[in-house]
Amino acid sequence: MTPAKLLTKIGQVFPDADPADIQRQLDGYAGPERLRVHLAILKLCDEDRRDSPLHYVDTACQDHRDVLMWAESPQQLRPDWFSLSVTDRAKVVKADRQQYARWLAR
Incomplete structure (x- = not known):
């Protein structure tokens, strides 16, 4: 991910807000994995x-x-996560990755 992608996402999520203001708010978090956390x-x-x-x-x-x-x-984070089979857990992990990738790509 790049800072440019972050700016694009700010515009998509907050179309009526000042992007610089949203960026300032996001900058309140400056810890580990900063860009990844800001996108999340x-x-x-x-x-x-x-x-x-x-x-x-x-x-x-x-x-x-x-x-x-x-x-x-x-x-x-499903309550039944630990009761799922290994195969079902793998499907859930794959679905999570796909949904996040779709959101990033939009």
Whole structure:
């Protein structure tokens, strides 16, 4: 992922907002895997129809892995995950990857 892709996604998720303002809000998270986390936050905002990324920025500042998991692997958080067969788990992982790739590609 590139900073240009991040700007594209900001425009898609927040079409009526000032991109620089959204970027400033995202910059509230400056920890590990910064670009990846910023994209995950945008995906979560897109799904939740939030008007600001601040909720997820705050969460990422506490533990960035939470927003990564919610955005990139939501089905792996299923309550029945540990009762799934290895084959079914592999299908879920593949489906999660595909849904995230579709969101990134749009």
